[in-house]
Amino acid sequence: MKKAITASVLLASALTSGMALAEYPTKPITMVIPYNAGGGTDVLARALQPALEKSLGQTIIVNNIPGGGGILGFTKVATAKADGYTVTIPNNVIFATEGMGNATYKSTGFDYLGNVLTEDYVVAVRADGPWQTWDELVEDMKANPGKIKFGFSGYGGSTHVASAILARNIGYEVKQIPHDGSSKAVVAAMGGHIDALMLNLGDLASGLESGKLRPLLSLGEKRMEEYPDVPTLKEEGGELLLTNWRGVAAPAGVSDEVKEAWGEALKAATSDPAFVKAIAAQGATIDYVAPGEELDQRMQGLAKEFIETAQELKQ
Template sequence: MTHNITKLSVLLAGVMAAGIAAADYPTKTITMVIPYGAGGGTDVLARTLQPALEEALGQTIVVSNVPGGGGILGFTQVANAKPDGYTVTIPNNVIFATEGMGNATYTYSDFDYLGNVMSEDYVVAVRADGPWDSWEALVDDMQANPGTVSFGFSGAGGSTHVASEILADMVGYRARQIPHDGSSDAVAAAMGGHIDALMLNLADLASGLRSGRLIPLVSLGDDRLEDYPDVPTLSELGHELSLTNWRGIAAPAGVDAEVKAAWAAALEAATSDAKVQEAIANQGAEVDYMAPGETLDARMAELAESFIRTAQRLK
């Protein structure tokens, strides 16, 4: 009897300690794993959010770049971390795409989604001094010369790879698909003339577009880009396809409700910050805050179904 009471006391003490720890969250430095190299859209977003999140959470956030495998290496590190809220990442559609391609050991349900931050369009861009000044001209060339135009994206089996293949199937062309280890590498390759065109999110293209060395040809979003009003959407050109990406905060599945609440409050504060909003707008994206819960989980499930199904066809 005494032995059972002792075991119960130890168990209750552990539960109480865990509850206190969750309620006091955070009490130490948080690591934000960015599964790409420095300079890409995800890295820029992390460093944009960092000061506002540190102020809201009252703790230091260390941004750790872990590139490799088109995001798989970094996301795997997070999926395998302790679900205590001290290791997080910034995911997007690549989580679903890599699962569908069978390239990753994790699934999208191995993460808890702590909030959505922004949404952005997929965009096709080319070198400004290249031979194409319109999407129609590029398509004509790719259709007339199948497999000769090189089309870059970020990571084999990733979000932009799947989006690029969906686009090729919809429009009816064949290009040489060239993966890169992160969006910044893809942008550098395009600006250097190593690839002819590339498919990325608008935020990932920001540095190349602002430099004037890249120009956007078409957007896959529902509406024309605010900063590039002359760039048509794919639907305007007669193709019924709309693709957008998202970026938010995720942690290993199993974090406490108190941790989720802390991140919800911090992300709401950060996305309401004028400097953060301006920085996201300057990347050509828009703040799209969604709190953790049923609505966000349903959105993730819907996106997962679409991207996983498409990615499976590409294997």
């Protein structure tokens, strides 16, 4: 009789435990954005928010924690409890900062819950500046080493590493100027405090739409649909191809149930008509990849490329 009671208790406990996991999420989820409001990552988070709330059945709290080129916000997530209630939207910056030795986390300290977007790196200049084409800007940068003020988002971050890779690939020298977040870099360029900058197309949206910035070059594989007159670096004779990604990640160690819930939610969100329309306006490409082996292998490949390049830059 005692054994029967014990078995019943264990069975009830197991069922209760299973029900608890299956019920995820049971409370609001905090999505940490490690940049100021208005940048590409923030815009993506707020575009995803309604569809994710519908799929997950819980409130998504978008919490902007800027600082250190994303390091402060990513650190908060990497050190949070791995229960699926604290997530973030990472990109190549987590690999770049690790390679530069600036980060207090490692890229392996995250579980990747799904890829959402792929974006090109784009070089833009002040619309009222003297450069109408990429060739004109390159000629000036080569003729006047260190004169041109070239901005990006965050020292040691994704766009810093990408900017350095481009400069080395083309053979010019500029005055590299980091900013605390993409939105501040855009404001600096529009205000004439820097001459040119490299960001992802989504991060440049406000400056381009205002007419105060002009795109000169894409580092993507093909021309941007929104700016068909802007050439790719390959068309300009370069061999470099650089793209960024944005997805959702949690602290390493979340359960399979959490991964499954986020995979299904992101799949639904990325096909939501309102989200598709919002992303089309930003010039990014929806590139959903579910959590699992394919995504993990992609992240491992990007990590290797960016970490090794960043390590070379700091030498």
